[in-house]
Amino acid sequence: MSEVNERLRHIIQHAYDNAPAVKEIMSAAGVSPDDIQTVADLDKIPVTSKDRLVELQAASPPFGGFLAVPINTLQHVFFSPGPLYEPSADQGAMIDTAQDIIEIAGFDAADVVINTFSYHLVPTGLAVDQVLTQIGATVIPAGVGNADLQLKMMLDLAVTGYLGTPSWLMALIEKAEESGLDFRGQFSVRKALVSAEPLPPPLRQTLVDKYGLSITNVYGTAELGSLAYDTKGDLPMHLLKTPIVQVTNPDTGQPVGPGDTGEVVVTTFDETYPLIRLGTGDLAVNVDPAPGKSLQEERSIILVGRVGDAVKVRGMFVHPNQLTFALSQVPGIARAQAVVTRPANRDELSLRVVLADEAADHEQLTAALGEAIRAACRVRADRIEFVAADAVPEDAKVILDERSWE
Amino acid sequence: MSEVNERLRHIIQHAYDNAPAVKEIMSAAGVSPDDIQTVADLDKIPVTSKDRLVELQAASPPFGGFLAVPINTLQHVFFSPGPLYEPSADQGAMIDTAQDIIEIAGFDAADVVINTFSYHLVPTGLAVDQVLTQIGATVIPAGVGNADLQLKMMLDLAVTGYLGTPSWLMALIEKAEESGLDFRGQFSVRKALVSAEPLPPPLRQTLVDKYGLSITNVYGTAELGSLAYDTKGDLPMHLLKTPIVQVTNPDTGQPVGPGDTGEVVVTTFDETYPLIRLGTGDLAVNVDPAPGKSLQEERSIILVGRVGDAVKVRGMFVHPNQLTFALSQVPGIARAQAVVTRPANRDELSLRVVLADEAADHEQLTAALGEAIRAACRVRADRIEFVAADAVPEDAKVILDERSWE
Numbered sequence: 032m033s034e035v036n037e038r039l040r041h042i043i044q045h046a047y048d049n050a051p052a053v054k055e056i057m058s059a060a061g062v063s064p065d066d067i068q069t070v071a072d073l074d075k076i077p078v079t080s081k082d083r084l085v086e087l088q089a090a091s092p093p094f095g096g097f098l099a100v101p102i103n104t105l106q107h108v109f110f111s112p113g114p115l116y117e118p119s120a121d122q123g124a125m126i127d128t129a130q131d132i133i134e135i136a137g138f139d140a141a142d143v144v145i146n147t148f149s150y151h152l153v154p155t156g157l158a159v160d161q162v163l164t165q166i167g168a169t170v171i172p173a174g175v176g177n178a179d180l181q182l183k184m185m186l187d188l189a190v191t192g193y194l195g196t197p198s199w200l201m202a203l204i205e206k207a208e209e210s211g212l213d214f215r216g217q218f219s220v221r222k223a224l225v226s227a228e229p230l231p232p233p234l235r236q237t238l239v240d241k242y243g244l245s246i247t248n249v250y251g252t253a254e255l256g257s258l259a260y261d262t263k264g265d266l267p268m269h270l271l272k273t274p275i276v277q278v279t280n281p282d283t284g285q286p287v288g289p290g291d292t293g294e295v296v297v298t299t300f301d302e303t304y305p306l307i308r309l310g311t312g313d314l315a316v317n318v319d320p321a322p323g324k325s326l327q328e329e330r331s332i333i334l335v336g337r338v339g340d341a342v343k344v345r346g347m348f349v350h351p352n353q354l355t356f357a358l359s360q361v362p363g364i365a366r367a368q369a370v371v372t373r374p375a376n377r378d379e380l381s382l383r384v385v386l387a388d389e390a391a392d393h394e395q396l397t398a399a400l401g402e403a404i405r406a407a408c409r410v411r412a413d414r415i416e417f418v419a420a421d422a423v424p425e426d427a428k429v430i431l432d433e434r435s436w437e
Numbered sequence: 438m439s440e441v442n443e444r445l446r447h448i449i450q451h452a453y454d455n456a457p458a459v460k461e462i463m464s465a466a467g468v469s470p471d472d473i474q475t476v477a478d479l480d481k482i483p484v485t486s487k488d489r490l491v492e493l494q495a496a497s498p499p500f501g502g503f504l505a506v507p508i509n510t511l512q513h514v515f516f517s518p519g520p521l522y523e524p525s526a527d528q529g530a531m532i533d534t535a536q537d538i539i540e541i542a543g544f545d546a547a548d549v550v551i552n553t554f555s556y557h558l559v560p561t562g563l564a565v566d567q568v569l570t571q572i573g574a575t576v577i578p579a580g581v582g583n584a585d586l587q588l589k590m591m592l593d594l595a596v597t598g599y600l601g602t603p604s605w606l607m608a609l610i611e612k613a614e615e616s617g618l619d620f621r622g623q624f625s626v627r628k629a630l631v632s633a634e635p636l637p638p639p640l641r642q643t644l645v646d647k648y649g650l651s652i653t654n655v656y657g658t659a660e661l662g663s664l665a666y667d668t669k670g671d672l673p674m675h676l677l678k679t680p681i682v683q684v685t686n687p688d689t690g691q692p693v694g695p696g697d698t699g700e701v702v703v704t705t706f707d708e709t710y711p712l713i714r715l716g717t718g719d720l721a722v723n724v725d726p727a728p729g730k731s732l733q734e735e736r737s738i739i740l741v742g743r744v745g746d747a748v749k750v751r752g753m754f755v756h757p758n759q760l761t762f763a764l765s766q767v768p769g770i771a772r773a774q775a776v777v778t779r780p781a782n783r784d785e786l787s788l789r790v791v792l793a794d795e796a797a798d799h800e801q802l803t804a805a806l807g808e809a810i811r812a813a814c815r816v817r818a819d820r821i822e823f824v825a826a827d828a829v830p831e832d833a834k835v836i837l838d839e840r841s842w843e
Contacts, residue, residue, distance in 0.1 A: 093593040103547060106570045108577050108594055110586065116593070121570075141509060150556035150563070151580030157556070160563075164512045164527075171514050174557030180516065187499040187522070188514055 035327070036069045038300050039275065043067045045099060046305035052087055052096030053307050070275055073308060078284040078296050080310040084254075085113050094118055100303050109154040111253035117154055117304065124274055124301040125158040128256035131271050133162050135260055136192075136224040136247035140167030143188050145181060147173050147195030148227070153253055155227070159194055168192075175199050178206040186212075189219045197225040197234055197248075204242060215243050226251060229334075235264050250334060252311055254304075255297045259332055267318045267331035274299040276327065277308075278317035281338050281348070284308070289319035291409060292348050294338050312338045314350050342430050344371055345378045347410045351429035357407035361399045363391045368423045369412075373434040381414040385423050393417055441733070442475045444706050445681065449473045451505060452711035458493055458502030459713050476681055479714060484690040484702050486716040490660075491519050500524055506709050515560040517659035523560055523710065530680055530707040531564040534662035537677050539568050541666055542598075542630040542653035546573030549594050551587060553579050553601030554633070559659055561633070565600055574598075581605050584612040592618075595625045603631040603640055603654075610648060621649050632657060635740075641670050656740060658717055660710075661703045665738055673724045673737035680705040682733065683714075684723035687744050687754070690714070695725035697815060698754045700744050718744045720756050722815075748836050750777055751784045753816045757835035763813035767805045769797045774829045775818075779840040787820040791829050799823055 044064045046053040057063065062075045079087075087095030093108070093116040100120065109117040119125060138144060144163060150156035150172055163170050171188065173181055175195065181203060184190065193200055200223055207214045214220075223238065226249040238244045250268055251257035258276055259268035270276050275298040279286050287293035295311040315332035319325050336350035343349070349369070358367050365385040372379050382400065397415045404412045450470045452459040463469065468481045485493075493501030499514070499522040506526065515523040525531060544550060550569060556562035556578055569576050577594065579587055581601065587609060590596065599606055606629055613620045620626075629644065632655040644650045656674055657663035664682055665674035676682050681704040685692050693699035701717045721738035725731050741747075742756035749755070755775070764773050771791040778785050788806065803821045810818045 103549075103573075103575065105575045108549075108575060108590070110577075110590055143509075143514075150578055152578065152583070152586070157566075157578060167509075169509065169511045169514060171516075172556055172558070172563060177558070180520075180558070184514070184516055 035273075035275065038273075039070060039073070039298070040064070040068060042298075042300045042302065042305050043307065045302055046307055049099035050097050050305055052091075053099075053305060055096065056307070070277075073275065073277070073298060074279075074285055076308050078279065078294070078308045078310040079306075081113065081115070081254075081312050084306075084309065085115060088114075088116055092116075094304070097304055097306065099305050105303070107154070107157065109253065110152050111154075115254060117254055119154060119158075120303040123256075123303050124299040124306075125154050125256040126161060127273060127300070128251065128258070128271055129158045129162045131273075132224065132247065132249050132257045132260055133159065133166070135262065137222055137245065138163060138166065138168055138192055138224070142168040142192045142222070143171070143190050144168055144192035144194060145171045145173050145185060145190050147175050147181070147193070147199055149174050155253070158256070159224075178203055179210075182207050182210070182212070185218055185220065191219050191221055193220055193223040193225075193244075195225065196227050197223075197230045197238070197246075198228060200225060200238065201234060204238075215241070221245060223247070224249060226257070232264065239264070250313075250332075254306060255299055255309065255311070258295070258297065267316075267333050270327050270330050270332065272326075272328045274301075276330075276332070278315055278332060279310075281310070281314075287317055289317055289322045292316050292335060292341075292350070292353070295332065295334075310338075314338055314341055314348060342371055342432050343378075344380050344408075344410050347408070349380070349408045349410055349430065353408045354404070354429050357400075357403040360403040360407070361396065363387050363396060364400075365420070366423055366425065366427070368427045368429065368431060370431045370433055378434070379413045380410060381416065382412050383416050383418045383423050385420050386417055441679075441681070444679075445476060445479070445704070446470070446474060448704075448706050448708065448711050449713065451708055452713055455505035456503050456711055458497075459505075459711060461502065462713070476683075479681065479683070479704060480685075480691055482714050484685065484700070484714045484716040485712075487519065487521070487660075487718050490712075490715065491521060494520075494522055498522075500710070503710055503712065505711050511709070513560070513563065515659065516558045517560075521660060523660055525560060525564075526709040529662075529709050530705040530712075531560050531662040532567060533679060533706070534657065534664070534677055535564045535568045537679075538630065538653065538655050538663045538666055539565065539572070541668065543628055543651065544569060544572065544574055544598055544630070548574040548598045548628070549577070549596050550574055550598035550600060551577045551579050551591060551596050553581050553587070553599070553605055555580050561659070564662070565630075584609055585616075588613050588616070588618070591624055591626060597625050597627055599626055599629040599631075599650075601631065602633050603629075603636045603644070603652075604634060606631060606644065607640060610644075621647070627651060629653070630655060632663070638670065645670070656719075656738075660712060660715065661705055661717070664701070664703065672739050673722075674740065676733050676736050676738065678732075678734045680707075682736075682738070684721055684738060685716075687716070687720075693723055695723055695728045698722050698741060698747075698756070698759070701738065701740075716744075720744055720747055720754060748777055748838050749784075750786050750814075750816050753814070755786070755814045755816055755836065759814045760810070760835050763806075763809040766809040766813070767802065769793050769802060770806075771826070772829055772831065772833070774833045774835065774837060776837045776839055784840070785819045786816060787822065788818050789822050789824045789829050791826050792823055 047064045105118045107119045148156040204214045224247045230248045248261045250259045261268045277296045278293040279296045281294045295313045318331040336352040341348040341350040365387045367384045370381045453470045511524045513525045554562040610620045630653045636654045654667045656665045667674045683702045684699040685702045687700045701719045705712045724737040742758040747754040747756040771793045773790045776787045
C-alpha cells in the first residue's frame with residue numbers, strides 16, 4: 032500500500048497545484064493536500080460525476096480546469112461521447128493501463144494484430160497502437176468497417192490477434208463463414224482483446240469453444256483508460272493495479288462494503304489530466320476477498336448497470352441488470368417484473384412472475400427466486416406472485432417504481 | 438549530386454540483397470548493383486508499373502517480394518486502393534517526406550492541428566501524426582466526417598492548422614457559415630496542408646483570399662509518400678529533395694527532356710520497402726531550369742493526368758487535361774474537341790471549336806489556340822475548325838482517337 036499512497040500524495044499535490052478545478056473541489060470540501068495521506072483519506076474528497084465534468088468543461092472549455100500541464104505540451108486532444116474532451120501527452124492513464132491489459136492479453140513482439148478500435152476522435156485506437164508497436168508487435172490500423180478487406184488482410188498477413196468490440200469480431204467471423212472460409216482452420220487469430228461493450232456470456236463461449244480464441248474482456252472508459260478485465264468468462268472482473276478504483280455509495284461517496292453494490296469511482300495518476308474521484312456512473316458489486324487488507328489487484332468488480340437506471344430499495348441499489356441476472360439463474364421463468372411500493376413508509380419489493388410452465392412447483396420456485404434475488408441484488412423480495420402472461424407485457428420495464436414521495 | 442548518388446548506391450545494394458523482386462527485375466534486365474552509380478544509371482532498371490506491383494503482390498502476398506526487412510520488424514501494415522499493401526517501420530519514405538512537407542507548410546510546436554487524413558488502413562493519417570507530435574504540435578486525430586463536432590473542436594481548442602483534402606476543408610467552412618459562424622473572424626485556422634485530390638485554382642483562391650489561409654498543396658501517393666508541393670498557387674509543383682522523381686517516356690522508361698510530358702517514376706530510399714523506379718501512372722510535364730545541372734529540389738512537375746487517358750500524337754503524349762488547360766487560356770471558346778486521325782500514316786490533330794460569340798475574329802483565335810496548344814501539349818494542331826454548337830455535344834470526349842491500326 033505504501034507505493035500507491037506515495038503516488039497518491041504526489042498526484043494530489045500536483046493536481047491541487049496545477050489543475051484549478053481540483054483545487055476548487057478540494058477547497059470547497061475543506062480538504063488540503065496534506066489531508067490525503069492514504070487511499071482511505073480519498074473519501075474526504077467529493078466524487079465528481081461524469082455529468083458534472085461535462086458541465087465544468089462546458090463552463091470552462093475545453094478541459095474544465097482539469098488540465099494540469101501547459102496546453103501546448105499536449106500531443107493529442109480526443110473527444111468522446113459525453114461530450115468530453117480528453118487531453119493526452121506521451122504517457123498517462125490511457126497508455127499505462129493499455130500496457131497492463133496488452134500484457135495480460137498476452138500480445139508480444141511476434142504478434143500481428145488487427146486493431147479495429149477507432150483512431151479518430153476517441154483515444155483507444157492510438158493508445159493500444161502505441162503500446163503494441165512499442166513491444167514490437169505489428170499493427171494493422173483498421174477501424175471498424177470493410178469486413179471483406181479486413182478478412183483479406185487477416186489471411187494475407189497471418190494476423191494472430193484482434194482488438195476491438197466483441198460484436199465486430201463476431202461480424203468478421205460470420206462474414207468469413209458466409210464467404211465459405213473456415214475461420215478456425217484458415218485464419219491464424221488466437222487472441223482477442225475485446226472492450227467498449229458488454230460481452231454476453233454465450234458470445235464469449237462461442238468465441239472460445241467454437242473458434243478457439245483466448246478472450247480478454249476489458250472494462251474501461253475513454254477518460255480513465257482500462258480499469259478491469261476478465262480472461263476466464265467469470266462475472267467478476269479483476270481490477271488493474273492502477274488507477275485507484277473505489278466502489279462507493281452514490282449518495283454519500285463513501286466506499287461500500289464487500290459484496291455491496293455502488294458506483295465505480297476512479298482516481299488516476301495522470302499528471303496531464305488528473306481526475307480525482309471521478310464517478311463513472313457505472314454500478315458494480317465490490318468483490319473483496321480480504322477487506323482492508325487486499326491489494327487493489329486482488330479485488331474485483333461485477334458490473335451491474337448504470338447509476339441512473341437503478342432503484343434504491345431500503346437503502347440498497349437494485350439495478351435492472353441485477354434482477355435480470357437473478358431471474359436467469361432460475362429455470363422455468365418466462366418473464367417477470369419487480370414493483371417497488373411504499374406502504375406505511377417502508378419500501379416493499381414485489382415480484383410478478385410469469386411461468387414458462389404453469390404446472391411448475393410454486394413453492395420451490397418461490398424459494399429459488401428469493402435466494403437468487405437476495406444473492407444478486409442484496410435485497411429481500413417481500414412478495415413473489417405468479418401471474419398470468421398478460422399481467423406482465425413482453426416489453427414491460429424490469430423494475431417499476433410505484434412509490435410517491437410527496 | 439554526390440550525396441544522392443551515395444544514398445542511391447546504398448539502397449540499390451540493400452534492395453538487391455534483401456528484396457527478391459528487386460533482384461529479379463534487375464537480373465532480368467541484366468543489371469547488377471555495380472551498374473548503378475548515379476541517378477543517370479537508374480534508367481538501366483526497367484520501370485515497374487503500379488499495376489505490375491499489384492500483380493506481384495497478388496502472386497506473392499503480401500508484399501510481392503519488395504519487403505527488404507524481416508516481416509516481424511514492421512510496426513504497421515497499411516492497405517491502399519490498388520489494392521496495395523504498404524509495410525512500414527518507424528522511419529521510411531512516408532515519414533521522411535511528411536517531415537519535409539510539414540516543415541514547408543510551416544507547422545511548428547505552437548500549432549494545434551486537426552488531422553482529417555484517415556488513420557485507418559491508409560498510411561497518411563498516422564505518418565503526419567507522428568511527425569507533428571515529434572515537432573511538438575498538438576494533434577486532433579479526426580478523420581473525415583462529423584463536421585459539427587470538428588467545428589466545435591476547432592473553436593474550443595483554437596485550432597491553427599488543418600490537414601486533409603481541400604474539399605473537406607471547404608465543407609467545414611461552408612458548414613460553419615451555415616451555422617452562422619464567421620470562419621475568418623471566429624476561427625484561428627491559418628495554415629492548411631491539403632492533398633489526396635486535385636486543388637482547383639478557384640477553390641484555392643477562395644481559401645486564400647476569402648478565408649485568409651496559407652495553403653500548401655501536396656502531391657503524393659500512399660506507396661511513396663509526398664513527392665511535390667506548391668505553396669503559391671502555381672501550376673508547377675516543386676519536387677521534394679527525396680525520393681528520386683523522374684519524368685519518363687512511358688514506352689521506353691527513359692527520361693524526357695525539359696518541357697516534355699512523361700510518367701512520374703519514383704525511387705525511394707526506404708530500407709523497409711525499397712521501391713525502385715515505380716511508375717505512378719501520373720503524367721507530368723518535366724520543368725527543369727538547368728537540365729543536367731539542377732538539383733532535384735530545383736525542378737518541378739506539372740501534373741496533367743493519368744497515363745491511360747492520354748493519346749500519343751506523333752510521339753508526344755497529349756492528355757485531356759492538357760488540352761482543357763490550353764483551351765482555358767483562350768477567351769471566347771464555348772467548347773472544343775480534338776480529333777486524332779492518321780491519313781497517309783501520319784498522325785493528325787484537328788480541333789473542332791464552338792465559339793461563345795460567333796462574330797469573334799477567327800484568324801486571331803486560330804493563332805491564339807495554336808500557340809496555347811503547342812505550349813500546353815507540346816504538339817502542333819494541324820487544323821482548327823470553327824463549327825456549329827451541335828457538332829460538338831456538351832458531353833463530348835475532349836480527345837477523340839479515330840485512328841485505326843490494322
